[in-house]
Amino acid sequence: MIPPVNDKLTVLFVTSEVAPLIKTGGLADISASLPVALMHSGVDIRVLMPGYPSVIEGIKSKGRLTSFPSIGELPQCQLLAGKLPNGVPALIVDSVLFNRPGGPYNDANGKDWPDNDLRFGLLSYMGAVLSSSASPIAWRPRVVHCNDWQAGLTPTYLQFIQGEKARTMITIHNLAYQGIFPPSTVSRLGLQPSCFQPDGVEYYGNMSFLKAGLYYSSRITTVSPTYAQEIQGEELGFGMQGLLQHRSSQITGILNGIDTDAWDPEGDPYIERYFNAARLPAKLDNKRALQRRMGLALEDEMPIIGLISRLTYQKGTDVFLSAAEELAASPAQLAILGSGDAGMQDALQDLARAHPGQVAVHIGYDEGLAHQIEAGADMFLMPSRFEPCGLNQMYSQRYGTVPVVNSTGGLKDSVVDATQEHINDKTATGFVFNGVTREAVVGAMKRALTTFKNKKVWRQIQKTGMSKDFSWEASAARYIEIYRQLAG
Numbered sequence: 001m002i003p004p005v006n007d008k009l010t011v012l013f014v015t016s017e018v019a020p021l022i023k024t025g026g027l028a029d030i031s032a033s034l035p036v037a038l039m040h041s042g043v044d045i046r047v048l049m050p051g052y053p054s055v056i057e058g059i060k061s062k063g064r065l066t067s068f069p070s071i072g073e074l075p076q077c078q079l080l081a082g083k084l085p086n087g088v089p090a091l092i093v094d095s096v097l098f099n100r101p102g103g104p105y106n107d108a109n110g111k112d113w114p115d116n117d118l119r120f121g122l123l124s125y126m127g128a129v130l131s132s133s134a135s136p137i138a139w140r141p142r143v144v145h146c147n148d149w150q151a152g153l154t155p156t157y158l159q160f161i162q163g164e165k166a167r168t169m170i171t172i173h174n175l176a177y178q179g180i181f182p183p184s185t186v187s188r189l190g191l192q193p194s195c196f197q198p199d200g201v202e203y204y205g206n207m208s209f210l211k212a213g214l215y216y217s218s219r220i221t222t223v224s225p226t227y228a229q230e231i232q233g234e235e236l237g238f239g240m241q242g243l244l245q246h247r248s249s250q251i252t253g254i255l256n257g258i259d260t261d262a263w264d265p266e267g268d269p270y271i272e273r274y275f276n277a278a279r280l281p282a283k284l285d286n287k288r289a290l291q292r293r294m295g296l297a298l299e300d301e302m303p304i305i306g307l308i309s310r311l312t313y314q315k316g317t318d319v320f321l322s323a324a325e326e327l328a329a330s331p332a333q334l335a336i337l338g339s340g341d342a343g344m345q346d347a348l349q350d351l352a353r354a355h356p357g358q359v360a361v362h363i364g365y366d367e368g369l370a371h372q373i374e375a376g377a378d379m380f381l382m383p384s385r386f387e388p389c390g391l392n393q394m395y396s397q398r399y400g401t402v403p404v405v406n407s408t409g410g411l412k413d414s415v416v417d418a419t420q421e422h423i424n425d426k427t428a429t430g431f432v433f434n435g436v437t438r439e440a441v442v443g444a445m446k447r448a449l450t451t452f453k454n455k456k457v458w459r460q461i462q463k464t465g466m467s468k469d470f471s472w473e474a475s476a477a478r479y480i481e482i483y484r485q486l487a488g
């Protein structure tokens with residue numbers, strides 16, 4: 001149990017995506033489930049987000065609160081108040097900048113919107129105004145919690161607002177996305193020219209929203225303890241490692257939780273048959289349903305390797321492709337869902353055509369199929385080169401689908417390798433390899449496929465994973481601890 005918050009802790013949570021209204025990745029899942037956990041613990045939280053068309057449509061009982069004049073090249077906008085589908089109070093920035101079809105960051109062809117600086121400058125600016133005595137609304141946060149580069153300028157704007165203001169923290173969900181724009185952006189966004197310097201928003205001659213957030217926020221968190229260390233090194237610091245080393249004592253890694261209602265094998269509406277650790281044989285019905293749906297051969301004993309991912313270099317899709325023929329020949333079936341890089345999409349489809357009934361590929365985004373793969377597959381592969389937290393390895397463990405992962409970030413923090421020692425002490429929950437190479441992926445998969453034949457050990461690994469607590473409770477308590485320290 002998280003201890004109740006005694007004095008009223010008010011928090012503004014600034015984010016650019018919230019599931020199910022708008023989602024491109026894990027940030028949306030976290031922006032939906034962490035605020036719920038915080039609210040249940042007594043935090044008075046409001047989520048501030050852009051009013052994309054799907055958000056305006058999906059927000060319940062909304063009303064217009066007030067309007068804001070333009071500053072710099074940021075146009076005037078309206079502030080709406082309402083409730084997210086999960087009941088968390090939301091504040092919505094309603095602006096011409098967000099009211100357009102397409103994705104949150106790019107158009108239908110995958111090209112970045114040319115005015116992303118203004119769009120997320122506006123979101124950041126609104127985060128700052130609402131967190132200060134300049135706010136026209138009565139509700140005032142004691143802490144403003146910024147997420148990723150899109151909210152990264154909130155602490156910078158707050159620097160230049162006089163009067164009382166909230167304390168700031170920023171969470172890095174993925175350091176690879178940094179919101180970099182030309183120096184002229186500073187004046188477009190109505191910021192003081194003096195902030196364009198190395199001790200400010202300047203980043204190798206340009207400006208970076210994320211760098212600004214990391215520089216000006218009082219506290220920095222990221223989404224796993226291992227990633228908190230990794231981003232301070234050259235390999236995964238993406239140029240920010242110097243600043244992050246400098247701020248090391250203010251950085252905390254907190255492993256994300258998952259939405260245990262949405263991802264529950266005992267009540268998942270997308271799957272063929274409910275199951276749990278005591279009723280594991282029922283998982284077989286989900287395997288058969290997955291084989292039918294994806295056109296795989298109906299073979300109970302054939303292991304299915306699942307993979308759901310953005311198809312990118314980060315996720316190691318290229319290395320997976322180099323290993324896929326060998327994995328299929330193991331033999332095993334492959335059930336793949338993803339979208340992203342066009343060349344990788346084509347290569348996966350070629351692979352499926354070459355192995356009918358054995359390799360099934362679905363290109364696109366499909367929430368239902370994602371649940372069905374988690375429920376029906378036997379193992380789940382994540383060859384990510386880096387993974388700040390990762391969610392699927394936790395969903396997999398909950399669904400008795402044994403994860404096979406690279407030893408990085410949150411994958412390292414949430415999967416226990418099935419070494420003989422960990423099998424003996426019954427702590428093993430998956431298979432972990434070091435470094436994303438074809439040899440490492442094939443080697444770990446072979447270990448998994450060999451262990452799969454030993455039904456007793458396999459069941460034990462499944463059950464250990466299924467009994468782990470990946471709910472938000474513990475992690476939300478750690479966020480509250482930091483909010484309290486900041487709020488004083």
Ligand code: ADP
Pocket residue numbers: 024025026027029308309310337338339364365366367370389390391392
């Ligand atoms: P990232 O945010 O880097 O993409 P995460 O593992 O943190 O990675 O979160 C990705 C989320 O998106 C997971 O919930 C995953 O299941 C989901 N996902 C990714 N690709 C697809 C897809 N093509 N269809 C359905 N869900 C997907």
